[in-house]
Amino acid sequence: xxxxHSLPKDDGxxxxxxxxxxxxxxxxxxxxxxxxxxxxxAARKAFSKLVNAISLEGHEKVTVxxxxxxxxxxxxxxxPSVRVIEMSSDDSWARDIGPSFVINNDGLIRGxxxxxxxxxxxYNGLYFPxxxxxxxxxxxxxxxxxxxxxxxxxxxxxxSIHSNGQxxxxxxxxxxxxxxxxxDLSREEIEKKLCSYLGAEEVLWLPxxxxxxxxxxxxxxxxxxxxxxxxxxxxxxDESDPQYELSQASLKAIEAYNESHEQKLKITxxxxxxxxxxxxxxxxxxxxxxxxxxxxxxxxxxxxxxNFYIANDSVLMPGFANEERKDSPDYEIQHxxxxxxxxIMKEAFPDRKVIMIYARDILIGxxxxxxxxQQVPKKA
Numbered sequence: 001x002x003x004x005h006s007l008p009k010d011d012g013x014x015x016x017x018x019x020x021x022x023x024x025x026x027x028x029x030x031x032x033x034x035x036x037x038x039x040x041x042a043a044r045k046a047f048s049k050l051v052n053a054i055s056l057e058g059h060e061k062v063t064v065x066x067x068x069x070x071x072x073x074x075x076x077x078x079x080p081s082v083r084v085i086e087m088s089s090d091d092s093w094a095r096d097i098g099p100s101f102v103i104n105n106d107g108l109i110r111g112x113x114x115x116x117x118x119x120x121x122x123y124n125g126l127y128f129p130x131x132x133x134x135x136x137x138x139x140x141x142x143x144x145x146x147x148x149x150x151x152x153x154x155x156x157x158x159x160s161i162h163s164n165g166q167x168x169x170x171x172x173x174x175x176x177x178x179x180x181x182x183x184d185l186s187r188e189e190i191e192k193k194l195c196s197y198l199g200a201e202e203v204l205w206l207p208x209x210x211x212x213x214x215x216x217x218x219x220x221x222x223x224x225x226x227x228x229x230x231x232x233x234x235x236x237x238d239e240s241d242p243q244y245e246l247s248q249a250s251l252k253a254i255e256a257y258n259e260s261h262e263q264k265l266k267i268t269x270x271x272x273x274x275x276x277x278x279x280x281x282x283x284x285x286x287x288x289x290x291x292x293x294x295x296x297x298x299x300x301x302x303x304x305x306x307n308f309y310i311a312n313d314s315v316l317m318p319g320f321a322n323e324e325r326k327d328s329p330d331y332e333i334q335h336x337x338x339x340x341x342x343x344i345m346k347e348a349f350p351d352r353k354v355i356m357i358y359a360r361d362i363l364i365g366x367x368x369x370x371x372x373x374q375q376v377p378k379k380a
Contacts, residue, residue, distance in 0.1 A: 001141050011104070015101070017166075018309075019165075022311065022375045026140060026376065029066035036092075043362060043365060051082055052078060053316055055082050089133055093372060095157070095371045098374040100114065111141035112149045113150055114152070115154060118133070149197065151193075154193055156176075156181070159221075159367070160215070162225055170203075170206065172216075174217035204253070208247075211246055218371075229266060230348070232270050232344075232345075234270050236272045276320060276363065277301065308345070317355070319338045320338060
Protein backbone atom coordinates (compact mmCIF):
# COMPACT_ATOMS: atom_id res chain seq x y z
CA UNK A 1 0.00 0.00 0.00
CA UNK A 2 1.22 3.46 -0.89
CA UNK A 3 0.08 6.64 0.82
CA UNK A 4 -0.75 9.13 -1.92
CA HIS A 5 -0.64 12.92 -1.65
CA SER A 6 -2.33 13.70 -4.95
CA LEU A 7 -6.09 14.25 -5.35
CA PRO A 8 -8.39 11.45 -6.52
CA LYS A 9 -10.24 13.67 -8.98
CA ASP A 10 -6.97 14.69 -10.65
CA ASP A 11 -6.03 11.01 -10.90
CA GLY A 12 -9.33 10.03 -12.56
CA UNK A 13 -10.98 8.48 -9.47
CA UNK A 14 -14.47 9.05 -8.12
CA UNK A 15 -16.74 7.70 -5.40
CA UNK A 16 -19.28 5.35 -6.98
CA UNK A 17 -22.84 5.12 -5.72
CA UNK A 18 -23.71 2.48 -3.17
CA UNK A 19 -26.18 0.87 -5.57
CA UNK A 20 -23.33 0.07 -7.98
CA UNK A 21 -21.40 -3.23 -7.92
CA UNK A 22 -19.52 -4.21 -4.75
CA UNK A 23 -16.40 -6.26 -4.22
CA UNK A 24 -17.41 -6.70 -0.61
CA UNK A 25 -18.53 -5.19 2.68
CA UNK A 26 -16.73 -4.39 5.95
CA UNK A 27 -18.13 -4.46 9.51
CA UNK A 28 -16.56 -4.32 12.97
CA UNK A 29 -17.72 -6.68 15.73
CA UNK A 30 -19.38 -4.82 18.67
CA UNK A 31 -17.74 -4.97 22.07
CA UNK A 32 -17.61 -1.53 23.73
CA UNK A 33 -19.66 -1.77 26.92
CA UNK A 34 -20.70 1.89 27.16
CA UNK A 35 -22.12 1.68 23.62
CA UNK A 36 -23.68 -1.78 23.61
CA UNK A 37 -25.93 -2.95 26.44
CA UNK A 38 -25.19 -6.00 28.59
CA UNK A 39 -21.81 -6.74 27.08
CA UNK A 40 -23.07 -6.35 23.49
CA UNK A 41 -24.80 -9.74 23.42
CA ALA A 42 -27.99 -8.40 21.86
CA ALA A 43 -26.01 -6.23 19.46
CA ARG A 44 -23.93 -9.22 18.33
CA LYS A 45 -27.11 -11.15 17.60
CA ALA A 46 -28.32 -8.31 15.36
CA PHE A 47 -24.89 -7.88 13.75
CA SER A 48 -24.69 -11.61 13.03
CA LYS A 49 -28.09 -11.67 11.36
CA LEU A 50 -27.14 -8.66 9.24
CA VAL A 51 -23.68 -9.97 8.30
CA ASN A 52 -24.98 -13.36 7.27
CA ALA A 53 -27.78 -11.78 5.22
CA ILE A 54 -25.34 -9.52 3.35
CA SER A 55 -23.14 -12.51 2.59
CA LEU A 56 -25.81 -15.05 1.66
CA GLU A 57 -28.62 -12.85 0.29
CA GLY A 58 -26.59 -9.88 -0.89
CA HIS A 59 -23.90 -12.10 -2.42
CA GLU A 60 -20.99 -10.06 -1.13
CA LYS A 61 -17.69 -11.09 0.44
CA VAL A 62 -18.10 -9.77 3.96
CA THR A 63 -15.14 -9.00 6.20
CA VAL A 64 -15.71 -8.61 9.94
CA UNK A 65 -12.91 -7.11 12.03
CA UNK A 66 -12.78 -7.84 15.75
CA UNK A 67 -10.52 -7.73 18.78
CA UNK A 68 -8.33 -10.65 19.82
CA UNK A 69 -10.67 -11.48 22.71
CA UNK A 70 -13.72 -11.69 20.44
CA UNK A 71 -12.24 -13.56 17.47
CA UNK A 72 -13.54 -17.03 18.38
CA UNK A 73 -16.95 -15.65 19.36
CA UNK A 74 -17.33 -13.81 16.05
CA UNK A 75 -16.09 -16.80 14.08
CA UNK A 76 -18.63 -19.06 15.78
CA UNK A 77 -21.56 -16.69 15.12
CA UNK A 78 -20.88 -15.96 11.46
CA UNK A 79 -21.38 -17.98 8.31
CA PRO A 80 -18.26 -19.75 6.96
CA SER A 81 -18.46 -17.48 3.88
CA VAL A 82 -17.62 -14.48 6.08
CA ARG A 83 -13.98 -13.51 6.59
CA VAL A 84 -13.08 -12.66 10.21
CA ILE A 85 -9.87 -10.75 10.95
CA GLU A 86 -8.28 -9.32 14.06
CA MET A 87 -8.06 -5.51 14.12
CA SER A 88 -8.07 -3.16 17.08
CA SER A 89 -10.62 -0.34 17.16
CA ASP A 90 -12.36 1.87 19.70
CA ASP A 91 -15.89 0.94 18.59
CA SER A 92 -17.83 -0.61 15.72
CA TRP A 93 -18.73 2.14 13.24
CA ALA A 94 -17.13 0.84 10.05
CA ARG A 95 -18.88 3.44 7.91
CA ASP A 96 -17.31 6.33 9.77
CA ILE A 97 -13.84 5.03 10.59
CA GLY A 98 -13.16 2.97 7.49
CA PRO A 99 -11.84 4.40 4.23
CA SER A 100 -14.14 5.88 1.62
CA PHE A 101 -13.28 3.89 -1.48
CA VAL A 102 -12.95 5.49 -4.91
CA ILE A 103 -12.57 3.81 -8.29
CA ASN A 104 -11.34 4.70 -11.79
CA ASN A 105 -12.52 3.62 -15.23
CA ASP A 106 -10.13 0.65 -15.23
CA GLY A 107 -11.67 -0.73 -12.04
CA LEU A 108 -8.73 0.13 -9.77
CA ILE A 109 -9.84 0.96 -6.23
CA ARG A 110 -8.15 3.28 -3.77
CA GLY A 111 -9.12 4.40 -0.28
CA UNK A 112 -9.34 7.84 1.30
CA UNK A 113 -7.91 8.16 4.79
CA UNK A 114 -9.95 10.94 6.39
CA UNK A 115 -9.26 12.13 9.91
CA UNK A 116 -11.66 10.69 12.50
CA UNK A 117 -12.25 12.49 15.83
CA UNK A 118 -15.24 10.65 17.29
CA UNK A 119 -17.84 12.99 15.77
CA UNK A 120 -16.57 16.27 17.15
CA UNK A 121 -13.26 15.83 18.94
CA UNK A 122 -12.82 17.66 22.21
CA TYR A 123 -15.60 20.09 21.23
CA ASN A 124 -18.51 17.64 21.24
CA GLY A 125 -17.09 14.21 20.42
CA LEU A 126 -18.66 11.09 21.89
CA TYR A 127 -15.59 9.40 23.35
CA PHE A 128 -11.86 9.76 23.92
CA PRO A 129 -9.39 8.47 22.89
CA UNK A 130 -10.24 7.60 19.30
CA UNK A 131 -6.75 6.85 17.98
CA UNK A 132 -7.43 3.17 17.26
CA UNK A 133 -10.46 4.14 15.17
CA UNK A 134 -8.43 6.75 13.33
CA UNK A 135 -5.92 4.07 12.28
CA UNK A 136 -8.52 1.68 10.83
CA UNK A 137 -8.81 3.26 7.37
CA UNK A 138 -5.17 2.61 6.53
CA UNK A 139 -5.31 -0.92 7.93
CA UNK A 140 -8.34 -1.73 5.78
CA UNK A 141 -6.68 -0.26 2.69
CA UNK A 142 -3.75 -2.59 3.39
CA UNK A 143 -6.16 -5.52 3.65
CA UNK A 144 -7.62 -4.77 0.22
CA UNK A 145 -4.24 -3.92 -1.40
CA UNK A 146 -5.60 -0.45 -2.08
CA UNK A 147 -3.38 2.61 -2.11
CA UNK A 148 -4.62 5.31 0.25
CA UNK A 149 -5.07 9.02 -0.36
CA UNK A 150 -3.89 11.09 2.58
CA UNK A 151 -6.79 13.30 3.70
CA UNK A 152 -5.72 13.23 7.33
CA UNK A 153 -5.92 17.03 7.56
CA UNK A 154 -9.69 16.90 6.99
CA UNK A 155 -12.21 15.50 9.49
CA UNK A 156 -14.94 13.46 7.82
CA UNK A 157 -17.01 10.36 8.52
CA UNK A 158 -18.38 8.08 5.84
CA UNK A 159 -21.91 8.47 7.16
CA SER A 160 -21.82 12.18 6.44
CA ILE A 161 -21.70 11.73 2.64
CA HIS A 162 -23.70 10.00 -0.06
CA SER A 163 -22.73 9.83 -3.74
CA ASN A 164 -24.99 9.23 -6.75
CA GLY A 165 -21.96 8.04 -8.71
CA GLN A 166 -22.52 10.73 -11.35
CA UNK A 167 -20.76 13.69 -9.74
CA UNK A 168 -23.30 14.63 -7.06
CA UNK A 169 -22.49 14.39 -3.34
CA UNK A 170 -25.20 14.81 -0.71
CA UNK A 171 -24.41 15.92 2.84
CA UNK A 172 -25.87 17.97 5.70
CA UNK A 173 -24.91 21.44 6.85
CA UNK A 174 -25.56 20.46 10.46
CA UNK A 175 -22.74 17.94 10.33
CA UNK A 176 -20.06 19.22 7.97
CA UNK A 177 -20.33 22.82 9.16
CA UNK A 178 -20.25 21.86 12.84
CA UNK A 179 -17.52 23.38 15.00
CA UNK A 180 -16.17 19.97 15.98
CA UNK A 181 -15.12 19.02 12.45
CA UNK A 182 -13.21 21.59 10.39
CA UNK A 183 -13.93 24.97 12.04
CA ASP A 184 -11.20 26.81 10.13
CA LEU A 185 -12.69 25.95 6.73
CA SER A 186 -15.54 27.80 5.02
CA ARG A 187 -18.46 26.03 3.41
CA GLU A 188 -16.91 26.72 0.00
CA GLU A 189 -13.57 25.25 1.08
CA ILE A 190 -15.28 22.15 2.45
CA GLU A 191 -17.22 21.75 -0.78
CA LYS A 192 -14.00 21.99 -2.77
CA LYS A 193 -12.44 19.28 -0.59
CA LEU A 194 -15.39 16.97 -1.14
CA CYS A 195 -15.34 17.40 -4.91
CA SER A 196 -11.56 16.99 -5.14
CA TYR A 197 -11.43 13.82 -3.07
CA LEU A 198 -14.67 12.22 -4.25
CA GLY A 199 -14.34 13.10 -7.93
CA ALA A 200 -17.56 15.10 -7.83
CA GLU A 201 -18.85 18.22 -9.56
CA GLU A 202 -21.47 19.43 -7.11
CA VAL A 203 -22.63 19.13 -3.51
CA LEU A 204 -26.29 19.02 -2.49
CA TRP A 205 -26.45 20.47 1.03
CA LEU A 206 -29.38 19.37 3.17
CA PRO A 207 -29.79 21.68 6.18
CA UNK A 208 -30.65 19.08 8.83
CA UNK A 209 -30.81 15.38 9.60
CA UNK A 210 -32.62 13.28 12.19
CA UNK A 211 -33.63 14.78 15.53
CA UNK A 212 -31.24 13.95 18.39
CA UNK A 213 -28.72 12.31 16.07
CA UNK A 214 -25.50 12.55 18.10
CA UNK A 215 -23.34 12.50 14.95
CA UNK A 216 -24.45 16.11 14.33
CA UNK A 217 -27.08 14.73 11.93
CA UNK A 218 -25.35 12.53 9.37
CA UNK A 219 -26.92 12.48 5.92
CA UNK A 220 -27.19 8.66 5.91
CA UNK A 221 -29.92 8.88 8.53
CA UNK A 222 -32.09 11.38 6.64
CA UNK A 223 -31.65 10.62 2.93
CA UNK A 224 -30.06 8.21 0.44
CA UNK A 225 -29.81 7.65 -3.30
CA UNK A 226 -31.81 4.72 -4.65
CA UNK A 227 -30.60 5.56 -8.17
CA UNK A 228 -28.56 8.34 -9.74
CA UNK A 229 -31.71 10.50 -10.01
CA UNK A 230 -33.79 9.13 -7.12
CA UNK A 231 -33.59 10.21 -3.47
CA UNK A 232 -35.32 8.55 -0.54
CA UNK A 233 -35.89 10.93 2.37
CA UNK A 234 -37.00 10.24 5.94
CA UNK A 235 -40.12 12.34 6.25
CA UNK A 236 -42.27 13.28 9.23
CA UNK A 237 -45.80 14.60 8.69
CA ASP A 238 -46.58 15.16 12.39
CA GLU A 239 -46.21 18.90 12.94
CA SER A 240 -45.93 18.40 16.71
CA ASP A 241 -42.85 16.21 16.29
CA PRO A 242 -39.46 18.04 16.38
CA GLN A 243 -38.48 15.97 13.36
CA TYR A 244 -41.12 17.69 11.24
CA GLU A 245 -39.19 20.92 10.69
CA LEU A 246 -35.92 19.04 10.10
CA SER A 247 -37.45 16.85 7.39
CA GLN A 248 -39.23 19.83 5.86
CA ALA A 249 -35.97 21.76 5.61
CA SER A 250 -34.19 18.92 3.83
CA LEU A 251 -37.12 18.25 1.51
CA LYS A 252 -37.17 21.92 0.50
CA ALA A 253 -33.42 21.77 -0.23
CA ILE A 254 -33.94 18.88 -2.66
CA GLU A 255 -36.90 20.67 -4.25
CA ALA A 256 -34.76 23.79 -4.64
CA TYR A 257 -32.08 21.69 -6.32
CA ASN A 258 -34.69 20.43 -8.78
CA GLU A 259 -35.83 23.95 -9.56
CA SER A 260 -32.32 24.97 -10.56
CA HIS A 261 -31.31 21.84 -12.50
CA GLU A 262 -32.48 20.35 -15.76
CA GLN A 263 -31.82 16.83 -14.47
CA LYS A 264 -34.40 16.41 -11.69
CA LEU A 265 -34.22 14.14 -8.69
CA LYS A 266 -37.21 11.93 -8.02
CA ILE A 267 -38.16 12.26 -4.36
CA THR A 268 -39.70 9.40 -2.37
CA UNK A 269 -40.76 9.94 1.23
CA UNK A 270 -40.00 7.25 3.80
CA UNK A 271 -42.17 7.44 6.94
CA UNK A 272 -40.53 7.93 10.31
CA UNK A 273 -40.66 5.09 12.81
CA UNK A 274 -42.85 5.66 15.83
CA UNK A 275 -40.59 7.57 18.30
CA UNK A 276 -38.22 5.15 20.02
CA UNK A 277 -36.90 5.95 23.50
CA UNK A 278 -34.50 4.24 25.88
CA UNK A 279 -35.98 1.92 28.49
CA UNK A 280 -34.80 1.86 32.09
CA UNK A 281 -33.53 -1.71 31.84
CA UNK A 282 -31.56 -0.88 28.69
CA UNK A 283 -29.81 2.01 30.40
CA UNK A 284 -28.90 -0.24 33.31
CA UNK A 285 -27.09 -2.52 30.88
CA UNK A 286 -24.66 0.19 29.72
CA UNK A 287 -21.39 1.06 31.40
CA UNK A 288 -20.85 4.70 32.32
CA UNK A 289 -18.26 6.77 30.48
CA UNK A 290 -16.24 9.19 32.58
CA UNK A 291 -18.66 8.74 35.52
CA UNK A 292 -21.56 9.81 33.29
CA UNK A 293 -24.26 7.57 31.78
CA UNK A 294 -24.16 7.27 28.01
CA UNK A 295 -27.96 6.91 27.80
CA UNK A 296 -30.83 8.01 30.04
CA UNK A 297 -34.35 6.55 30.41
CA UNK A 298 -36.79 8.21 28.04
CA UNK A 299 -34.03 9.55 25.77
CA UNK A 300 -35.21 9.62 22.16
CA UNK A 301 -33.06 7.62 19.76
CA UNK A 302 -32.36 8.74 16.20
CA UNK A 303 -34.32 5.99 14.47
CA UNK A 304 -34.81 6.14 10.70
CA UNK A 305 -35.60 3.74 7.88
CA UNK A 306 -33.21 5.68 5.60
CA ASN A 307 -30.22 4.11 7.36
CA PHE A 308 -30.12 1.06 5.07
CA TYR A 309 -27.39 -0.81 3.22
CA ILE A 310 -27.60 -1.65 -0.50
CA ALA A 311 -25.85 -4.96 -1.23
CA ASN A 312 -25.28 -6.49 -4.66
CA ASP A 313 -28.57 -8.38 -4.74
CA SER A 314 -30.45 -7.14 -1.70
CA VAL A 315 -31.19 -4.16 0.50
CA LEU A 316 -30.89 -4.51 4.26
CA MET A 317 -33.08 -2.05 6.13
CA PRO A 318 -33.83 -1.51 9.83
CA GLY A 319 -37.09 -2.50 11.44
CA PHE A 320 -38.25 -1.56 14.93
CA ALA A 321 -41.28 -3.72 15.83
CA ASN A 322 -40.02 -6.48 18.11
CA GLU A 323 -41.79 -9.74 17.28
CA GLU A 324 -40.74 -11.06 20.69
CA ARG A 325 -42.53 -8.22 22.50
CA LYS A 326 -45.90 -8.04 20.80
CA ASP A 327 -47.48 -7.09 24.10
CA SER A 328 -45.59 -3.77 24.23
CA PRO A 329 -47.90 -0.73 23.93
CA ASP A 330 -46.26 0.58 20.76
CA TYR A 331 -45.97 -2.74 18.91
CA GLU A 332 -48.99 -2.36 16.63
CA ILE A 333 -48.19 1.16 15.42
CA GLN A 334 -44.49 0.31 15.02
CA HIS A 335 -45.36 -2.84 13.09
CA UNK A 336 -47.59 -0.76 10.81
CA UNK A 337 -44.81 1.80 10.21
CA UNK A 338 -42.34 -1.00 9.47
CA UNK A 339 -44.71 -2.53 6.94
CA UNK A 340 -45.30 0.83 5.23
CA UNK A 341 -41.56 1.55 4.97
CA UNK A 342 -40.85 -1.97 3.70
CA UNK A 343 -43.44 -1.59 0.96
CA ILE A 344 -41.94 1.73 -0.18
CA MET A 345 -38.44 0.25 -0.21
CA LYS A 346 -39.57 -2.69 -2.33
CA GLU A 347 -40.96 -0.26 -4.90
CA ALA A 348 -37.73 1.76 -4.85
CA PHE A 349 -35.57 -1.35 -5.36
CA PRO A 350 -37.59 -3.66 -7.63
CA ASP A 351 -34.52 -5.64 -8.73
CA ARG A 352 -33.26 -6.41 -5.23
CA LYS A 353 -34.61 -8.44 -2.34
CA VAL A 354 -35.46 -6.06 0.52
CA ILE A 355 -34.80 -7.59 3.93
CA MET A 356 -35.86 -5.93 7.17
CA ILE A 357 -33.61 -6.61 10.18
CA TYR A 358 -34.84 -5.89 13.70
CA ALA A 359 -32.37 -3.17 14.63
CA ARG A 360 -33.28 -1.65 17.99
CA ASP A 361 -30.21 -3.27 19.54
CA ILE A 362 -28.02 -1.59 16.92
CA LEU A 363 -29.82 1.73 17.34
CA ILE A 364 -29.05 1.81 21.07
CA GLY A 365 -25.37 2.07 20.15
CA UNK A 366 -26.06 5.35 18.33
CA UNK A 367 -26.50 4.40 14.68
CA UNK A 368 -27.95 1.73 12.46
CA UNK A 369 -27.37 -0.63 9.54
CA UNK A 370 -25.72 1.84 7.18
CA UNK A 371 -23.53 3.18 10.01
CA UNK A 372 -21.97 -0.22 10.73
CA UNK A 373 -21.32 -1.20 7.11
CA GLN A 374 -18.84 0.03 4.53
CA GLN A 375 -18.98 -1.16 0.92
CA VAL A 376 -15.92 -1.87 -1.19
CA PRO A 377 -16.74 -1.09 -4.84
CA LYS A 378 -15.75 -2.92 -7.98
CA LYS A 379 -16.13 -2.21 -11.67
CA ALA A 380 -19.37 -3.72 -12.99
